[in-house]
Each structure stands twice: as structure tokens, then as C-alpha cells.
Amino acid sequence: MDIIVCIKQVPDPEGPQDCFVINPEALRVEPRGIPPVLSLFDENALEAALRIKDACRDQDVKITVVSAGKKLSNAVLQKALAVGADELVKVEDAAFESGALDSYATASILAAAIRKIGRYDLILAGRQAADWNAGQVGIGIARFLDIPAVTLVRKIEIQEGHALLERVTADGYEAVKTPLPALVVASNEVGEMRYPTMIQRREAKKKPIVAWGAADLGREGELRNKLVLKRLFPAEMRKGECMLVEGKTPAEAGRNLARRLSQDGLI
Amino acid sequence: MVSSEGSVLIVTEVDKNQEILPISLECVTAGKRLAEALGGGTVALIMGAGVGEAAKEMTHYGVDEVCLVDHPDLTAYQPELYVAAFLQVCERVNPRAILMGDTLTSIDMAPRVAFALNTGLVTDCVAVEVSDGEVSFVKPVYSSNVMAAYTFASEPYVVTLRSRAEEAAERQETADAGVTPVDVKLDAASVRTEVLQRVVEEDAGPKLTGADIIVSGGRGVGGPEGFEQLKELADLLHAAVGASRPPCDLGWAPPKSQVGQTGEKVAPSLYIAVGISGATQHIAGMQSSKKIVAINKDPKANIFKIADYGVIGRWEEVVPALREAVSEIRK
CATH class of the missing domain: 3.40.50.1220 (TPP-binding domain)
Structure with a gap:
């Protein structure tokens, strides 16, 4: 069984606002003082793949992680190998800067890489990237490869030639059956990815890394973007004039808070 | 027959009781502004099974036309059938822009529609801005630290709008628009992903959306x-x-x-x-x-x-x- 997981390297999304420095002319966000990390949602997708590997111990399950970008860090992406992926495929090109590619272009590049990898029963993607938050690439890849796609999936069970999935809905979930190969967009409800041990981290350095460029995929030249990024500007962060409600004890402060909210007509 | 060529198509969603979702009425407000900038009209689309009443209700919110796709195979959202129906409506309406609420349904449907139409999509849009005749769509990026404004290099524009980014359109007593039923051909047997079961999980207390x-x-x-x-x-x-x-x-x-x-x-x-x-x-x-x-x-x-x-x-x-x-x- 061959599983491909699409992962993206992003600047740590939990960094404070002044770390996300906007270059308005180049239309780029230049992160300062925050490390690149794996996009959290892609970690959800990889965790879902690892659970399949755990559940199918009697079978030969190979997990390949694929990532596209301008400059990819082995140190960051090797985390995927450390937790249990078997191989890393990096697609790097000066033109593949995160902000320069829209979802359409990204999906077509990743689909080309997956076609070149060739063997896949299941492709997993995160629900959105933690930097540009578009949430479209998974479905786009499925479209380019002409395979079924199921989104917001929290649980995957592989059976002969098909997969049984739990897809999150507004008031519960749907049990969905899809033939394989298929693309599955993992929901964040899959939960956090496991931590690699020190030994796993060391072993990961011996796992194979394949490096391709745009030319290897026949993707030099036009990016095929459908959107035009026109402007970047800082988000206005909410500024609360925080009124501290106090009391001799925390309980009294709690009672004073009730009074205050009532006086201000809020409860 | 659908009359508004080159219009803004507003995808209207209803809840279990066939009530129109507030986000869909917020899309109407944004849609009207967008239509004015693009020089076309607004068409609200309701898809489902037994949603005729909701379509009639939708005529009270100031759109130019309401398209109704009422089909027994559209009881619950199934991506392949909904997208097939939607694309048939697009052939008739030929919209310049498609607006949807940023809901669990559109998280799935909007990218399918955009890729099928070979066009771009702005998700989680918080502002539709018109300046000097150019329309741009603003969304938060980089964990909401940065805002990005986009225009499109392709048509139709596909946009999902975040809840409460716009005021909801107000209901008017008179209904100006008519309801146009659109026949769609669906082949349920061709569906690749099959929903075996829909499970409602216990959900105590008021919902987050809309809670005061x-x-x-x-x-x-x-x-x-x-x-x-x-x-x-x-x-x-x-x-x-x-x-x-x-x-x-x-x-x-x-x-x-x-x-x-x-x-x-x-x-x-x-x-x-x-x-x-x-x-x-x-x-x-x-x-x-x-x-x-x-x-x-x-x-x-x-x-x-x-x-x-x-x-x-x-x-x-x-x-x-x-x-x-x-x-x-x-x-």
C-alpha cells in the first residue's frame, strides 16, 4: 500500500504579529525570528497516515511525503521521516515561493510530482496551510489526477480496494466509502501528530530524500495562477482596554465581575 | 429562463428546517455591491430536495432572480451530485462571480466548483472592496496577522464569505424577484464516493454560531x-x-x-x-x-x-x- 502525504513548510504560525514582516512592494511576508515548521494541518494528515500504517502492520505500507517550495529545510521536513514516513520528495524552485503560487498552481505542481512518484493508493492533505489558509489544494490535486476526493476526514479504515472514512459534518459525521486510489483531506479533528523519539530522529537522517526541480516535472515557466495578489497589509489586532475587576479574594472578584457585566447591560 | 447573464450567483444554504442561513443573507449584501461593480444582476440559487418554500422566501431579499434546483437526489449534501447540479446551473446563468458562505459545505464544494470551472477561489473572505471599478477580495493570512487583497486572473470569481463580515440583507414585504426552476440531470449511480450512513452526534446546548x-x-x-x-x-x-x-x-x-x-x-x-x-x-x-x-x-x-x-x-x-x-x- 502506497500513501502519499502532502506537507508544507511554513513560518511558525504562533509567532507574535511583529514577526510577520510585510514587504509591500515584493508582496511577500518575510518572517523574522520565527523558525520554519511543518504546517500543523499537514501534521494532522501525516498522523492519519501513520495510524493506517499502525493498523496494517501485516502489510507493507509505504508513506512518501512530498513538499513543494522555494527553499525547503531538510531539518524541518525530516521530522516527517522521524515520526514514521519512509521517503521525502522535495520539489524546489526559485519560482515556487509560497506567496507567489496560488492554490491552483500549487495543486498542479503537487499533482505533477505525485504523477512522477507514480504509485499511490491514498493521498492525504491537510485542510489548509497555516500560512495562506486557502484550503483548496487537496481537492485540486484530486481534480488534476481525476481521483475521488473526500474532505474533513477524521478517521480512515483501509479495506480491499476501498477506504471507509468518517467525514465531519455540522451535527455529526458521515460514513463514506470511496474506491482507491483517492485523495483524503484530513480534518484537524484527527488530532496532533505524535512526537518522534531521539532514536527516530537519528534514524530519519538515513531515510531517502529525493530532490526535484520544476524542470523534472516539466513545470518551468508559467505558474498558471488564477488569483492575483494585489496588496498585503497588517491585520488590525483587536485592542482591548482591559478593565481589571478585582476583589479581596478571587471569589469576590468573580462576584464583582457579575455585577460589572450586569451594570454594563451585558448579562 | 434565467435572465441575468453575467450576474453574481449567490449560493443560498438552508438549515434542517429549511430556514435560510444568516450567512446566505450576508452574501446577498456583498453580492449586490459586487453586481453593481460588475454591471450585472444578482441571482440567488437554492439547491436541495423540497426547498421550494425557501426559494419563495428568498425572493424577499432584493435579489433579481431566484433559481431553484429541487431534486430528490439532493436531499443531503453529496459533493459529486451537488457539484454536477451546480455546474449545470452555471451553464444557464453564466455567472461572472459566485458567492458562498464560508460554511462546512462550502469548504468542500467551493474548491470543487472552482477547479471544475478552471478558475480561482478566495476562501474566508472578510471584505469585498470596490475601488475605481476594480473589485478586490480581502482575507486574513498568516494566522490572521496579515491581510491579503486579491483580484482574479480568471472568471468566474469564486468567493466564500466569512460569517458576519457583512450585514444581512433585510427582508422586504414585497417580493420583486421570481423563482425560476432549473431542471438538472443527475446520475446517482455514477457517484464514486458513497455515503453509507449519516450520524447525528449528541449536541447539547445552543450552537456556537449565532450564540449571543x-x-x-x-x-x-x-x-x-x-x-x-x-x-x-x-x-x-x-x-x-x-x-x-x-x-x-x-x-x-x-x-x-x-x-x-x-x-x-x-x-x-x-x-x-x-x-x-x-x-x-x-x-x-x-x-x-x-x-x-x-x-x-x-x-x-x-x-x-x-x-x-x-x-x-x-x-x-x-x-x-x-x-x-x-x-x-x-x-
């Missing part, structure tokens, strides 16, 4: 027992219970109660954050609340920077006293 007050807990709440206490306070206030990501990951709170970048984006009148430190990903989902209360034992917690009222103290002592006092006031 939300009581929300974070990692500091310490466990599921803590969330039971928050539920008691919430019940008194007729409030919904929310959570930041850690309690949902840890199973203390149901995943659907998650407020944040990937959970619900809420904007209640009052948001009471208990034991929530204020991670960016959480703040992105609740900073539009009218008033925010923070209860946290750590005076340096980030949440106090955006809160309007703060109590520094252990929630285990603050919340029970708050609850009792609220109960007194409510008598």
Missing part, C-alpha cells in the same frame, strides 16, 4: 470536569460553550466546540474566556466579539491584551462565585 454569549475554556480549565462547570455557567446565561484547541485535542470538549482559525469563527456580544492563554490561532476565531472577558491566573496571559474585562485569579474560585452572583442577579 459564549463561555469558552482553554487548557487552564484542566479537564472535562472543568467544562461541566463552564456548562453550568453557560446554561444560566443561555450561552453556548466553546473551547480553544487544546481541550478539543485532549478530548475534554467536543471537537465542534472549537473556536479559532480552524474551528468556528464567532462574534457574540459577550465572550467569556476561562483559562485561555490567547494563542493566535484562538484569537483569530473570536476577536470580533463585541466584549471579551478574560479569567486567567496568569496576569501576563496574552488574552488580557485583547480583553475588555479581566479577572486575574484561579478560575476554580472565580467561576463558581461568578455563577452564584449571576444566578442572584437573574432572580
Whole structure:
């Protein structure tokens, strides 16, 4: 069984606002003082793949992680190998800067890489990237490869030639059956990815890394973007004039808070 | 026959009781502005089974036309059938722009539609701006630290609009628009992904979306027992219970109660954050609340920077006293 997981390297999304420095002319966000990390949602997708590997111990399950970008860090992406992926495929090109590619272009590049990898029963993607938050690439890849796609999936069970999935809905979930190969967009409800041990981290350095460029995929030249990024500007962060409600004890402060909210007509 | 060539197509969603979702009426407001800029009309589309009444109701909100696709195979959202129906409507309407609410359905449907039409998509749009005849679509990026404004290099524009980014269109007594039924051909047998079962999970208390007050807990709440206490306070206030990501990951709170970048984006009148430190990903989902209360034992917690009222103290002592006092006031 061959599983491909699409992962993206992003600047740590939990960094404070002044770390996300906007270059308005180049239309780029230049992160300062925050490390690149794996996009959290892609970690959800990889965790879902690892659970399949755990559940199918009697079978030969190979997990390949694929990532596209301008400059990819082995140190960051090797985390995927450390937790249990078997191989890393990096697609790097000066033109593949995160902000320069829209979802359409990204999906077509990743689909080309997956076609070149060739063997896949299941492709997993995160629900959105933690930097540009578009949430479209998974479905786009499925479209380019002409395979079924199921989104917001929290649980995957592989059976002969098909997969049984739990897809999150507004008031519960749907049990969905899809033939394989298929693309599955993992929901964040899959939960956090496991931590690699020190030994796993060391072993990961011996796992194979394949490096391709745009030319290897026949993707030099036009990016095929459908959107035009026109402007970047800082988000206005909410500024609360925080009124501290106090009391001799925390309980009294709690009672004073009730009074205050009532006086201000809020409860 | 659909008359408004080159118009803005507004995808209207209804709830279980066939009531039109508020977000769809907010899309009408944005859609009208967009249509004016593009020089076309507005067409609202309702798809489903037995949604004729909702279509009739939709004629009261100032759109130029309402398209109705009523088909027994569209009882519940199934991506392949819905997209097939939608693309047939697009052939008839030939829209220049397609607007949808940023809902669980459109998270799935909007990208399918955009890729099928070979066009771009802006998701989670918070502002539709028209300046000098050029329309741009603004969305938060980089965990809501940065805003990005996009235009399209292709048509139709496909956009999903975040809840409460616009005022809802007001209902008018007179219905100007007509309802145009659109016949679609669907082949349920050709569907590749089959829904075997739809399961409704228990869902106690008011929903986050639309709640006027939300009581929300974070990692500091310490466990599921803590969330039971928050539920008691919430019940008194007729409030919904929310959570930041850690309690949902840890199973203390149901995943659907998650407020944040990937959970619900809420904007209640009052948001009471208990034991929530204020991670960016959480703040992105609740900073539009009218008033925010923070209860946290750590005076340096980030949440106090955006809160309007703060109590520094252990929630285990603050919340029970708050609850009792609220109960007194409510008598």
C-alpha cells in the first residue's frame, strides 16, 4: 500500500504579529525570528497516515511525503521521516515561493510530482496551510489526477480496494466509502501528530530524500495562477482596554465581575 | 429562463428546517455591491430536495432572480451530485462571480466548483472592496496577522464569505424577484464516493454560531470536569460553550466546540474566556466579539491584551462565585 502525504513548510504560525514582516512592494511576508515548521494541518494528515500504517502492520505500507517550495529545510521536513514516513520528495524552485503560487498552481505542481512518484493508493492533505489558509489544494490535486476526493476526514479504515472514512459534518459525521486510489483531506479533528523519539530522529537522517526541480516535472515557466495578489497589509489586532475587576479574594472578584457585566447591560 | 447573464450567483444554504442561513443573507449584501461593480444582476440559487418554500422566501431579499434546483437526489449534501447540479446551473446563468458562505459545505464544494470551472477561489473572505471599478477580495493570512487583497486572473470569481463580515440583507414585504426552476440531470449511480450512513452526534446546548454569549475554556480549565462547570455557567446565561484547541485535542470538549482559525469563527456580544492563554490561532476565531472577558491566573496571559474585562485569579474560585452572583442577579 502506497500513501502519499502532502506537507508544507511554513513560518511558525504562533509567532507574535511583529514577526510577520510585510514587504509591500515584493508582496511577500518575510518572517523574522520565527523558525520554519511543518504546517500543523499537514501534521494532522501525516498522523492519519501513520495510524493506517499502525493498523496494517501485516502489510507493507509505504508513506512518501512530498513538499513543494522555494527553499525547503531538510531539518524541518525530516521530522516527517522521524515520526514514521519512509521517503521525502522535495520539489524546489526559485519560482515556487509560497506567496507567489496560488492554490491552483500549487495543486498542479503537487499533482505533477505525485504523477512522477507514480504509485499511490491514498493521498492525504491537510485542510489548509497555516500560512495562506486557502484550503483548496487537496481537492485540486484530486481534480488534476481525476481521483475521488473526500474532505474533513477524521478517521480512515483501509479495506480491499476501498477506504471507509468518517467525514465531519455540522451535527455529526458521515460514513463514506470511496474506491482507491483517492485523495483524503484530513480534518484537524484527527488530532496532533505524535512526537518522534531521539532514536527516530537519528534514524530519519538515513531515510531517502529525493530532490526535484520544476524542470523534472516539466513545470518551468508559467505558474498558471488564477488569483492575483494585489496588496498585503497588517491585520488590525483587536485592542482591548482591559478593565481589571478585582476583589479581596478571587471569589469576590468573580462576584464583582457579575455585577460589572450586569451594570454594563451585558448579562 | 434565467435572465441575468453575467450576474453574481449567490449560493443560498438552508438549515434542517429549511430556514435560510444568516450567512446566505450576508452574501446577498456583498453580492449586490459586487453586481453593481460588475454591471450585472444578482441571482440567488437554492439547491436541495423540497426547498421550494425557501426559494419563495428568498425572493424577499432584493435579489433579481431566484433559481431553484429541487431534486430528490439532493436531499443531503453529496459533493459529486451537488457539484454536477451546480455546474449545470452555471451553464444557464453564466455567472461572472459566485458567492458562498464560508460554511462546512462550502469548504468542500467551493474548491470543487472552482477547479471544475478552471478558475480561482478566495476562501474566508472578510471584505469585498470596490475601488475605481476594480473589485478586490480581502482575507486574513498568516494566522490572521496579515491581510491579503486579491483580484482574479480568471472568471468566474469564486468567493466564500466569512460569517458576519457583512450585514444581512433585510427582508422586504414585497417580493420583486421570481423563482425560476432549473431542471438538472443527475446520475446517482455514477457517484464514486458513497455515503453509507449519516450520524447525528449528541449536541447539547445552543450552537456556537449565532450564540449571543459564549463561555469558552482553554487548557487552564484542566479537564472535562472543568467544562461541566463552564456548562453550568453557560446554561444560566443561555450561552453556548466553546473551547480553544487544546481541550478539543485532549478530548475534554467536543471537537465542534472549537473556536479559532480552524474551528468556528464567532462574534457574540459577550465572550467569556476561562483559562485561555490567547494563542493566535484562538484569537483569530473570536476577536470580533463585541466584549471579551478574560479569567486567567496568569496576569501576563496574552488574552488580557485583547480583553475588555479581566479577572486575574484561579478560575476554580472565580467561576463558581461568578455563577452564584449571576444566578442572584437573574432572580
